[in-house]
Amino acid sequence: MSGLPIGRDRVLVLEKRGHFSQSAALLVPVISIICALFGGSLFLLATGYDPVEIYVTMLSGAFGSAYGLSETVVKAIPLMLCGLAVSVAFRMQLWNIGAEGQLYMGAVAASWVALFHGEGSRLGVLALMFLAAAAAGGIWGLIPAIPRALFKVNETITTLMLNYVAILYSNYLVYGPWKDPKGMNFPLSAVFPEHATLPYFGDTRIHLGLVFGLIAAVMLYIILWHTRWGYEIRVIGESPVAARYAGMNIARNILLVMALSGGLAGLAGMAEVSGITQRLQPNLSPGYGYTAIIVAWLGRLNPFAITGVSFLLAGLLVGGYNMQMSGLPAATVSILQGAILFFILGGEILTKYHLRIRDARGIEVAE
Amino acid sequence: MTTPLVKMVSITKRFPGVTANKDIYFELRPGEIHALLGENGAGKSTLMNILTGLYMPDEGDIYIRGTKVKFSSPRGAIESGIGMVHQHFRLVPTFSVAENVIMGSGDHGFFVNMKSVEEKLARFSGEYGINVMPGSKIWQLSVGEQQRVEIVKMLYRGTNIMILDEPTAVLTPQESRELFATLRRMADMGKGIIVISHKIQEVLDNADRITVLRDGRYVDTFSGKDTDSRKLTMAMVDRDISFGQNLADKPKGNFILRLKGLTVLGDRGQKALKSLSLNLCKGEILGIAGVAGNGQKELAEVIAGLREVAAGDIEVRGERFTGKSARAMIDAGISLIPEDRLGTGLVGPLNIMENSILKNYRSGEVASGWFINWKRVREYAHRLVDKFDVKTTGVDAPVRMLSGGNLQKLLLAREITNDPDVIVAVYPVRGLDVGAIEFVRNILLRQRDTGKGILLISEELEELFMLSDRVAVIHEGEIMGILDREDFDLERVGRLMAGEREEGAYERAANR
Numbered sequence: 087m088s089g090l091p092i093g094r095d096r097v098l099v100l101e102k103r104g105h106f107s108q109s110a111a112l113l114v115p116v117i118s119i120i121c122a123l124f125g126g127s128l129f130l131l132a133t134g135y136d137p138v139e140i141y142v143t144m145l146s147g148a149f150g151s152a153y154g155l156s157e158t159v160v161k162a163i164p165l166m167l168c169g170l171a172v173s174v175a176f177r178m179q180l181w182n183i184g185a186e187g188q189l190y191m192g193a194v195a196a197s198w199v200a201l202f203h204g205e206g207s208r209l210g211v212l213a214l215m216f217l218a219a220a221a222a223g224g225i226w227g228l229i230p231a232i233p234r235a236l237f238k239v240n241e242t243i244t245t246l247m248l249n250y251v252a253i254l255y256s257n258y259l260v261y262g263p264w265k266d267p268k269g270m271n272f273p274l275s276a277v278f279p280e281h282a283t284l285p286y287f288g289d290t291r292i293h294l295g296l297v298f299g300l301i302a303a304v305m306l307y308i309i310l311w312h313t314r315w316g317y318e319i320r321v322i323g324e325s326p327v328a329a330r331y332a333g334m335n336i337a338r339n340i341l342l343v344m345a346l347s348g349g350l351a352g353l354a355g356m357a358e359v360s361g362i363t364q365r366l367q368p369n370l371s372p373g374y375g376y377t378a379i380i381v382a383w384l385g386r387l388n389p390f391a392i393t394g395v396s397f398l399l400a401g402l403l404v405g406g407y408n409m410q411m412s413g414l415p416a417a418t419v420s421i422l423q424g425a426i427l428f429f430i431l432g433g434e435i436l437t438k439y440h441l442r443i444r445d446a447r448g449i450e451v452a453e
Numbered sequence: 454m455t456t457p458l459v460k461m462v463s464i465t466k467r468f469p470g471v472t473a474n475k476d477i478y479f480e481l482r483p484g485e486i487h488a489l490l491g492e493n494g495a496g497k498s499t500l501m502n503i504l505t506g507l508y509m510p511d512e513g514d515i516y517i518r519g520t521k522v523k524f525s526s527p528r529g530a531i532e533s534g535i536g537m538v539h540q541h542f543r544l545v546p547t548f549s550v551a552e553n554v555i556m557g558s559g560d561h562g563f564f565v566n567m568k569s570v571e572e573k574l575a576r577f578s579g580e581y582g583i584n585v586m587p588g589s590k591i592w593q594l595s596v597g598e599q600q601r602v603e604i605v606k607m608l609y610r611g612t613n614i615m616i617l618d619e620p621t622a623v624l625t626p627q628e629s630r631e632l633f634a635t636l637r638r639m640a641d642m643g644k645g646i647i648v649i650s651h652k653i654q655e656v657l658d659n660a661d662r663i664t665v666l667r668d669g670r671y672v673d674t675f676s677g678k679d680t681d682s683r684k685l686t687m688a689m690v691d692r693d694i695s696f697g698q699n700l701a702d703k704p705k706g707n708f709i710l711r712l713k714g715l716t717v718l719g720d721r722g723q724k725a726l727k728s729l730s731l732n733l734c735k736g737e738i739l740g741i742a743g744v745a746g747n748g749q750k751e752l753a754e755v756i757a758g759l760r761e762v763a764a765g766d767i768e769v770r771g772e773r774f775t776g777k778s779a780r781a782m783i784d785a786g787i788s789l790i791p792e793d794r795l796g797t798g799l800v801g802p803l804n805i806m807e808n809s810i811l812k813n814y815r816s817g818e819v820a821s822g823w824f825i826n827w828k829r830v831r832e833y834a835h836r837l838v839d840k841f842d843v844k845t846t847g848v849d850a851p852v853r854m855l856s857g858g859n860l861q862k863l864l865l866a867r868e869i870t871n872d873p874d875v876i877v878a879v880y881p882v883r884g885l886d887v888g889a890i891e892f893v894r895n896i897l898l899r900q901r902d903t904g905k906g907i908l909l910i911s912e913e914l915e916e917l918f919m920l921s922d923r924v925a926v927i928h929e930g931e932i933m934g935i936l937d938r939e940d941f942d943l944e945r946v947g948r949l950m951a952g953e954r955e956e957g958a959y960e961r962a963a964n965r
Contacts, residue, residue: 313823317807317814325800330759331791332811333780 118433122426129425133418140409140422147408148401154408156290160362161400163292164189164354164371166299168378169385169392170306171350175227177310177323177387178343184230184245185351186375187252188223192352193359194256195222197275197366200282200359201264208281215282215356223352224345226252231344235337241344249375257368264366275366284361295357299396302350303389310389319343351375372403380427383434402426456519457482458614458645459504459535464513466499473499474510477671479664481614481645486636488660488677489649492689492886496669497649501616505537506530517614536612538603540619544591550574551587554606570609577608581638596746597628604635615639616647621655622912625744626947633659653682653689665689689887708732708771709906710756710787710875715765717748717755717930725751727930728765733875733906738897740921741910742946748930749910750792753879756908757789758782769875783812788873790864792880794857798864801853805845808852809834809867841866842892858889865896876900877908882916894920914946928952 127137147154168185175182195218204211230244259275266276284293310316322329322339329336358370381399385392406419459481466474474496481487491497502508504515506524515522517533524530544553551570571587578584583601591599600620607615617636621629636646636659650656656663657677665672665688672688710733719725725748733739743749754760756767758779766775769785777785791797799808810819810830819830834848841862845855852860861881868876878897882890897920901907911917917924918941925935926949933949936942 312825312827314814314820314825315823317810317825320803320807321800321811324802325796327793327797328800328811330779331757331789331797332814333758333778333783335778335780 114433114436118429119426121433122429125429126422126425129421130418135414135418140412140414143412144405144409147411148405152290154404156292157407158397158400158404159290159292159296161403162396163295163299163357163361164374165378165381165396165400166393167295167302167354167357168351168375169381169396170299170302170389171223171347171354172375172378173382173385173387173389173392174306174310174319174343174350175347176382178319178339179323179326180231180234180340180344180347181242182227182245182344182347183242183379184227184248184348184375185354185378186371186373187245187249188226188348188351189355189358189371189375190249190252190256191226191348192219192223192355193366193370194252194259194355195219195352196356197259197264197278197359200278201275201366204279204282206281211279211282212284212360215360216353219352219356220349221352223355224349226352227344227346227348228341231341234344235340256366256370260366260368266365273368278360278364282360283364284357286361291362293357293361295354295361298353298357300393302353303393306389315339315342351378377403380431384430455483457516458518460516460519461500461504462514462516464500464503464510464515466503466508466510471669473669474503475669477513477666477669478674479671480674481647482662483613483643483645484640485661486633486640486646486648486659488656488663489647489666490651490653490656490663490685490689491666492651492888495666495689495886497666498618499669500666501537501618501647501649504530505535505616531610533614534612535614535616536607536610537616537618538600538607538620540622542599542603544599544602546590546592548591549587550585550589550591550594550602550605553591553602554587554609556606558610573609574605577605580642581608581635583608583635596623596744597625597632600624600632601635608639613644614647615644616649618649619651620648621650621652623745625950626943627951629655651689653685657682657685707735709735709769710908711766711768711771712756713766713768715755715767716763717751717760718763719748719751724763725930726755729927729930729932730765731925731932733908735874735906736901736904737922738901738907738909738920740917740924741908741927742914742917742924743912743927743950745912747927749879749927751930752927753789753791753877753908753910756782756875756877757787759789786872786874788812788868788871788876790861790868790876790878790881792883794860794864795853799852799860802851804851805838805843805848805855805863806830806834808863809837809848812867812871837863837866837870840870858885858892861885861889861893865893869896869900873905875906875908877910879910880912881909882911882913914943918943926950 123141130137130140148158149155168189171188172182172185196215199211199215199218203214226248230239230241230248233239233244234241257273261273264275266272266274269276284295286293287296310320318329318334318339321332322334322336326336354374355370359366363370377399381392381395385395402423406423409419409422410416457480459479461477461479464474464477464479465472477496477500479500489497489500499508503510506527506529509523509525515524522529522533545556548556551567551574554574555565555570574585574587583605585598585601585605591602594602600623604615620632624632636648640646648656648660657680660677662674662676663680663685664674665685667689675685675688712729712731714728714730715726716724716728717726729748729752731739741749741752751760755762758777758781762775766773768774769787774782774785795801800811806827810825810833814820814825819826819833831848837843838845838848843855843859843862843866845859852863855863876897881897882893885893894916897907897909909917909920921938923935923937924941924946926933926946928950929952933952936946
């Protein structure tokens with residue numbers, strides 16, 4: 087019998103649970119986080135920091151003040167939009183790893199509107215930016231979808247590769263043609279005119295993009311569970327064979343879903359340039375498109391759960407910045423964040439399996 | 454009296470919600486072929502899984518050659534000389550026979566002495582009459598040959614308590630006879646053979662003793678010589694079975710579906726159907742007999758629009774439908790009852806409501822514009838469940854929780870409620886228990902009587918003879934012959950299934 091040997095004649099094995107355990111589903115993430123914090127604290131102790139102090143800094147940085155809280159929400163917006171974006175694709179077993187690139191293309195398109203067609207009413211300009219970003223992200227999602235639908239070209243690779251194209255294209259624009267002539271040669275575009283920026287809530291940095299995200303979650307929910315199209319998406323995702331049998335057009339749905347997925351990620355790009363940076367610049371995203379993959383899985387591809395999880399992961403990001411300000415090296419912060427995610431995702435397996443100790447030889451002659 | 458090889462006493466095994474085995478007694482003597490007979494769900498597999506160490510019994514004792522044992526994993530059972538040939542073979546297709554045989558036997562060091570392996574295989578073929586070519590790759594072998602490799606694998610491991618799970622399900626009548634001859638030789642050498650089966654005639658012909666299980670309980674153990682099929686049937690089902698009578702006149706209706714010289718490629722690019730012609734009339738059941746894997750799957754798929762036509766034509770009600778999409782075929786009134794119920798016919802994780810509208814989710818019956826009206830879907834699903842007596846905890850339950858019989862009922866309910874003209878049923882009763890089989894067969898007969906054309910693909914000749922108005926025999930993608938009801942003959946069909954062509958088969962296929 088296979089398994090991890092633990093002492094004489096004893097092995098540790100993973101056994102599939104007979105049925106999905108509700109209590110395990112609730113308990114496992116909590117235990118995972120405790121384990122993560124404990125594991126992280128060992129590491130912190132080894133590098134000479136007081137773990138309790140560090141954790142308090144992290145927590146209070148993310149959720150303990152009005153400013154921290156608003157920063158968490160600000161970071162949650164792109165995570166939410168990208169998380170929703172990849173979740174629709176994942177539901178159809180399309181592994182869209184390209185939300186990062188789709189975000190950048192959305193940002194580029196929104197910036198193009200803001201910089202070169204920024205005349206007119208604020209509502210008109212913003213609507214135009216919104217549509218341009220959604221279209222650009224959608225097209226960026228559609229490009230890998232076409233070979234996938236027609237020739238079964240693996241979209242994991244193509245979407246990933248297109249990220250580099252999109253990021254470098256955006257860089258080219260800010261280092262080259264779109265560079266602000268008054269910008270002292272910094273690689274930045276000109277600042278957007280005021281009516282090309284998203285309005286804020288009060289005097290926080292939380293912008294209208296939050297509403298985009300929340301509306302997107304509700305819309306996705308309605309599409310998936312109340313429309314014929316969403317029904318097709320769910321059937322195809324669970325069983326492409328059954329979908330074909332039911333006469334559904336899988337190729338068309340691949341194109342539509344990847345366009346929707348890319349469009350949502352593109353909106354995250356618009357929200358970032360219009361709401362936060364108010365110009366196109368390099369390093370627009372610290373990898374929101376990748377973190378979104380974790381958001382989508384932790385939210386079990388459920389639109390509302392994804393919304394919640396995006397706030398938690400945003401808190402982890404903001405708390406990380408706060409720890410850096412209190413003197414912890416950036417690398418240490420990354421290690422801690424990685425450890426926490428590692429434990430949470432690793433703990434996931436325990437909702438489906440449980441650990442058992444078994445006799446290694448597998449036979450006992452009783453008498 | 455010799456010590457029994459296996460003695461299982463008062464075995465009880467409970468799973469959440471069901472008692473799969475209750476107080477079961479089973480005994481296997483050296484030198485006997487012992488059949489374990491019962492409907493699906495009677496507890497045969499659970500009992501054998503306990504014997505092979507996969508499950509531990511909640512109560513009861515197991516004695517191997519008189520010694521009480523407790524297996525906490527399959528390894529213990531293997532070491533005690535117990536081996537099982539599963540219905541789905543555990544072989545690596547790209548490995549040779551010899552490589553598959555030594556796999557997992559564990560008595561080799563880093564280097565394998567293939568010479569000694571081959572010598573041992575040659576010895577088996579002398580002793581038991583099992584011929585295998587040690588150098589052939591598994592994928593080159595027929596299903597029957599693969600089964601022989603599985604048996605040799607068990608012999609190589611020193612198995613002397615051999616369990617075979619429905620071993621003849623995939624074999625031709627000829628191959629089945631050879632298999633039992635081999636098993637008999639093995640029994641004569643003192644080994645004990647357990648054959649799990651639900652085929653009464655086969656069990657009567659071949660087994661020394663027969664233990665019958667019903668609803669997880671032990672019924673009785675019969676001696677093969679002193680019993681008959683009626684007694685065994687009564688023991689298995691504890692009720693009389695009446696299949697619907699098939700007394701309808703010969704079909705005189707029009708052709709509803711015509712296949713003209715159809716050539717279709719299989720998954721590996723081979724010609725799965727070779728210029729095949731068939732006509733299906735209104736109000737008839739046309740049975741397709743043949744050993745699984747001779748083009749039946751491709752035949753069903755091409756009619757349902759799920760596989761491309763390489764050459765030839767498909768006509769529905771006289772209209773050309775060649776190369777139409779699956780959706781077009783559904784809209785043309787062609788319904789496929791697929792072999793793979795859970796996965797193709799139904800979507801396991803989705804609930805009964807969602808599965809009940811798989812074919813008509815676009816119709817006004819359950820949708821308004823872009824939106825699905827779940828209230829109407831709920832009513833619709835309730836209608837299907839009530840009409841076909843699907844046993845379920847509710848229409849919100851995922852269909853993967855349903856038993857095989859209830860899955861098939863739900864599937865039939867959905868397909869028939871859509872009122873198709875042609876029903877293509879692929880192995881519609883495979884894996885079902887006697888009660889569900891009767892239900893499914895009666896539905897097919899009733900649909901036939903309402904004037905639908907039914908193409909029934911089955912591997913059970915008895916079933917085909919019972920239900921069909923005509924039987925066509927398929928072999929390697931070709932129709933070897935078509936028999937009218939009055940010509941039904943087991944031997945003749947068996948010969949056709951094995952590939953012996955009858956004169957004029959094509960002419961009759963095309964012209965009838």
